Amino acid sequence: MDGKPYIAQRPKRADGRRNYDAILTAARKAFETSGADASLEDIASQAGVAIGTLYRHFPTRASLVEAATRDGLENLVAHAERLAARPDPLDALTEWMRAAVVHFSTFRGLVGILARSMYDEGTPSHAMCAAMHRSGADLLRAAQAAGRVRPDLTPEELFDLLSGAAWVREQAASGRDGSPRFLQLALEGITTRER
C-alpha cells in the first residue's frame, strides 16, 4: 500500500551501531531456536536493549528477519554466479537448488516469509528475493538451453518446487528430513529424458 519497504540500515552513531549489531546477533540466535515468531521482547533483552530500541532499528518483524537473512541470500546469489561457470548446466542448477533449500529452511517460518516476499513488493525481503529469482531463472534458462530441463518449466514453478522442499525440511525439525529425496524426485519430474 505505502510502497516504501523498510530496509534496515546500519545507523551512524556509535551506540546505535553497537545496539543494531547486538540485536541482529540476538535475533539470529532466537530465530534459529524459536522460529520466525520468536518473542521480540526476548530478543531485545538478550541484546541488552530496551524494546523501543529494537523497534527503532527494525520497525517491523519482517524488517528484522530481512536483516538477519540478507547475508545468506547474498551468498546464494554469489553462489549462482560461480556455478554458472560449470560445464554442465543441469549440474549447476541441481547444486544451486540444494543450497537454496538449505538456506530457505535456516529457521522455522522463513520459507513462508520468503515465498511471500518473492511476489509481494513492499516487503522488506522483496529486493533480495527478486535478485535470487533472477539467479535461479538464469541457471534454469541455461539448463533448458542445453536441453537438460523441460522447456516448458517456468522459474515460478521452479521456486514452487524449491519452496516445497524447504517447507518439508523445515517441518522435519526432529528426525526425518525428506527434502533431499523430495528434490531428487522433483528433478526427475523436471529433467528431459533422452536416452
Add this chain to the structure above:
Amino acid sequence: MDGKPYIAQRPKRADGRRNYDAILTAARKAFETSGADASLEDIASQAGVAIGTLYRHFPTRASLVEAATRDGLENLVAHAERLAARPDPLDALTEWMRAAVVHFSTFRGLVGILARSMYDEGTPSHAMCAAMHRSGADLLRAAQAAGRVRPDLTPEELFDLLSGAAWVREQAASGRDGSPRFLQLALEGITTRER
C-alpha cells in the same frame, strides 16, 4: 507426554450440543477467513458463547481444528476406497492426491497441523491422519504393484510431495495457484516410464 489426545465429542445436554455445534460452525468460518490461528475469542463471540464455553468443549486449539476438519478427512478416506475400484491404479492415486491437496489446503495453516499430526501421536488429529495415511499407502502400493509407480517410493515420501503441493497452494492465497502443476511434475518424477 500424557498420551491422551483430546478428541472432542458432542456433549449430552441439549444446550451443550447447541453450543458445540455453534462453535464448530463459527470456527469453520473463522479458519477459512483468518487461517488456523484465528482468534478463539472471536470464534466464541461469533458463536454467541463465552470464552470459557469454547474451552470447555475444545480444550486446545488443535482439538477444535480436529473437530472442524474431521468430516473432510473422513471423506478423503471414503474417497480412497471408492477409487480403489478403478481399473487404472495410477489414475486412482493421481485423482486421490488431487483431492487430498485440496482438502489439506482448506485454510491457511492446516497443512502444517496435519503434517505434524501424521507422525506425532498424542495429537488430536493423529487418528484420522493415520487412517488417511493407510488409505494413501494402499493406493500407492496398488499403483506400484501394477508397475505404474517407481517401487522405491515410500508412503512418507508420497505425503511429503502431497503436503508440499498443499503448502504451495495455501501460500498462493491471492492469485497464482501452483499446486496443479506441482503435482503434475511430482507425478512425472514418481511414475515409471516404460515405453
Add this chain to the structure above:
DNA sequence: GAGTTATCCTGAGGCTGCCTCAGCTTGATG
C-alpha cells in the same frame, strides 16, 4: 572543553489474545 543538536535510548502503558477457575444457571431425571 563547553555548547548545541540530532540521534538514540528507555520503559510504562494500552491493546489483543490465551487460558483458568470460582461461582452461578439449567437441563435431565426420578
Add this chain to the structure above:
DNA sequence: CATCAAGCTGAGGCAGCCTCAGGATAACTC
C-alpha cells in the same frame, strides 16, 4: 418439583505487540 451433574459465564492473570513522551548522549562546532 427437587436434586444435581453438566454446562455456562466472564473477570483476571499472563505474555507479546507496539507506541510515544521524556530523558540521555555521541558527534560536531567554535
